[in-house]
Structures are given as structure tokens and as C-alpha cells.
Amino acid sequence: FVVQPSATSSATTALFDSRQRQKVAARSSWIEKRGGMAQVEKKAVTKSASGLQTNEGGLEYVQLVHPSGSSSKVYLYGACVTSYIQDGTEFIAVRPDAKMDGSKPISGGLSHCWPQFGPGAIQQHGFARNVIWSVASMTDSSVELVMEPSDYTKEMWDKPFKCTFTVTLQEDQLDTKMWVENKGDDSFDFQAALHSYFAVSSLDKLEISGSFAGKEFLNKLVGDGGEMQTEDREVITISEEYDRVYKGVIDPVLKDAGTGKSLAVLNTKGWADTVIWSPYGNEAMGYNNFVCVESVKFDPVTLNSGETWVGDMSLKPSSN
Ligand SMILES: O=P(O)(O)OC[C@H]1O[C@@H](O)[C@H](O)[C@@H](O)[C@@H]1O
Numbered sequence: 187f188v189v190q191p192s193a194t195s196s197a198t199t200a201l202f203d204s205r206q207r208q209k210v211a212a213r214s215s216w217i218e219k220r221g222g223m224a225q226v227e228k229k230a231v232t233k234s235a236s237g238l239q240t241n242e243g244g245l246e247y248v249q250l251v252h253p254s255g256s257s258s259k260v261y262l263y264g265a266c267v268t269s270y271i272q273d274g275t276e277f278i279a280v281r282p283d284a285k286m287d288g289s290k291p292i293s294g295g296l297s298h299c300w301p302q303f304g305p306g307a308i309q310q311h312g313f314a315r316n317v318i319w320s321v322a323s324m325t326d327s328s329v330e331l332v333m334e335p336s337d338y339t340k341e342m343w344d345k346p347f348k349c350t351f352t353v354t355l356q357e358d359q360l361d362t363k364m365w366v367e368n369k370g371d372d373s374f375d376f377q378a379a380l381h382s383y384f385a386v387s388s389l390d391k392l393e394i395s396g397s398f399a400g401k402e403f404l405n406k407l408v409g410d411g412g413e414m415q416t417e418d419r420e421v422i423t424i425s426e427e428y429d430r431v432y433k434g435v436i437d438p439v440l441k442d443a444g445t446g447k448s449l450a451v452l453n454t455k456g457w458a459d460t461v462i463w464s465p466y467g468n469e470a471m472g473y474n475n476f477v478c479v480e481s482v483k484f485d486p487v488t489l490n491s492g493e494t495w496v497g498d499m500s501l502k503p504s505s506n
Pocket residue numbers: 291292293294297429463
């Protein structure tokens with residue numbers, strides 16, 4: 187069973203055709219019989235060799251390892267970082283109901299929303315997470331992935347773009363960088379987000395700090411289309427459903443009393459806002475073991491001909 191396109195293909199290709207999907211579905215039923223994806227992911231994570239590998243669902247991913255012992259896993263499908271392990275702690279979550287076979291975007295990891303963040307003219311969260319990105323280069327500890335227009339993306343959004351996403355393991359942090367280039371003669375607008383799913387031992391053990399106090403946020407769960415509210419807390423705790431856009435917050439830190447670890451989300455360039463999303467109470471999504479703390483450019487970027495937008499986000503773990 188071979189997933190198309192290969193890592194050396196230069197063209198970004200839309201999701202599998204129906205025949206490929208059937209083959210993948212047969213693999214998925216094999217996975218389900220063995221206790222689901224959580225088990226399969228755990229098995230794959232224990233592999234130490236770096237390089238291009240294929241999961242049981244037929245999706246290719248790049249396993250990164252650093253001499254310090256940290257590791258990461260980056261799927262070509264959606265350029266999605268599904269694992270970052272530092273000092274034995276996994277900081278990234280993949281939902282138990284996630285499909286890891288290409289039948290739908292990966293619900294978990296550092297998942298891309300591009301060129302649209304929420305509901306709008308094209309599909310929710312855009313198309314970057316629905317296509318297989320190409321590997322432009324890789325080393326043991328870093329990978330560079332590229333997405334360019336295909337027939338699939340042009341149907342939704344016919345703009346001459348090039349997106350590049352790099353993931354680099356450093357000794358004590360994980361660096362990500364997103365470039366969006368305008369290759370055409372006319373300007374275009376886009377929104378962008380890393381819809382990041384972070385692993386949490388249990389939500390009642392989690393505190394999210396950062397420059398939240400006094401900030402305005404769009405509470406999407408109030409009223410019809412949301413309501414602007416003001417945050418009066420220094421530290422956010424989650425005991426209800428959340429879908430909030432915190433404008434101008436770029437420095438969230440997740441402190442987990444269960445693991446004794448904190449994770450700083452360092453949005454050092456481009457990313458302007460933080461979204462917190464939690465489907466609190468949804469057992470099927472495994473709500474109690476993750477929180478989405480997303481790096482977002484909510485107000486659209488206008489990119490002129492020849493210009494490049496860059497988003498830098500690093501994850502830096504520490505002990506509480
Ligand atoms: O399941 P996904 O595609 O990862 O998305 C998770 C959630 O992302 C949130 O941003 C949306 O508001 C939700 O509607 C959605 O369910």
C-alpha cells in the first residue's frame with residue numbers, strides 16, 4: 187500500500203480518491219480491532235529512528251529526534267505536528283476520535299487553519315489541513331514542508347500562494363515557522379491559525395497564564411455569533427465549554443499540576459491572538475485530556491505581490 191504523492195513530489199495533492207480511501211478504510215478497521223488510534227500512536231512514538239515513516243492508516247509522517255532525546259512527529263497530511271516529547275513528557279494531544287487515515291483532517295496536533303480560520307466564504311478552517319504537503323528538506327531534527335496551489339485548493343481559493351512550514355527540535359524547545367508568499371501580481375487576504383491541541387493530565391489540574399487580564403475577547407458561545415467580553419482573571423481555569431478569541435494575547439503558558447510541567451507558547455512573530463477552545467464535557471473527544479490554545483492571526487493579513495508573511499511559534503517546556 188503506497189500513499190500518493192510521495193515525499194519527493196513537488197505538487198501538493200488533494201486528499202485521496204475514493205479507491206485509495208477504501209484501501210485506507212480496510213487499514214482503519216484493523217486499527218480499531220486493536221483498540222483504536224491511541225494505541226497505534228503510542229506504538230509509533232516509541233520508534234527512535236528519524237526520517238520518513240508511514241502509520242498504520244497509510245499516512246506518511248516525519249519522525250524527528252534530537253541528540254538530547256527529545257522527539258517530534260510531523261504528518262505530511264495537513265503539515266500537522268502530532269507529538270512533541272521532551273524529557274519523557276508528551277506535550278501535544280491527538281483526540282481519541284481523530285481519524286489518522288486521511289478520511290478527515292487530523293483532530294489534534296498543531297493543526298493548520300489556512301487561508302481561513304472560522305466559518306466564512308470557504309470551508310471552516312480552510313484547506314491547509316486537508317492536503318498532503320511536500321517535504322522540501324529534512325534533517326534528523328528538522329523538516330521543511332511546502333504547500334502550493336492544486337486543482338483541489340484552486341476550486342476554493344484561486345490565489346498564487348506558496349506556504350512553507352518548518353518544524354525544528356532544539357535542545358530545550360520546539361520551533362515552528364510558517365511562511366506565506368504571494369507569488370502573483372495582485373494582493374490577497376488570508377487568516378491563519380495553528381489550532382494547537384495540548385496534552386493535559388486533567389483540566390482541573392490546568393492553569394493558563396499570560397497577559398489575559400484586561401483583554402477583550404470574543405466569546406463565540408454567547409448570543410448569535412458571539413459577544414465581546416473583558417477578561418478580569420490573571421489565570422484561566424476551564425470548567426465549562428470554551429471558544430474564545432483573545433485579541434492581542436501572544437504569551438500563554440500552560441501549567442499542569444498533574445505532570446508538574448509547564449509549557450510556554452512563544453508567539454514571537456506574526457501570530458497576534460490566542461484562541462482557547464475546549465469542548466468541555468464531550469467524552470467522545472476526550473475533553474478532559476486536552477485544551478486547544480491556538481496561535482492565531484484573526485484579523486486578515488493583506489499580502490501584496492511578492493510579499494511574505496511569517497508566523498513564528500515555539501513551545502518551551504519547563505518544570506513547575
Ligand atoms: O475537530 P476539529 O476540526 O479539529 O475542530 C475542532 C473545533 O475547532 C473549533 O475552533 C471550532 O469552533 C469547533 O467547531 C471545532 O469542532
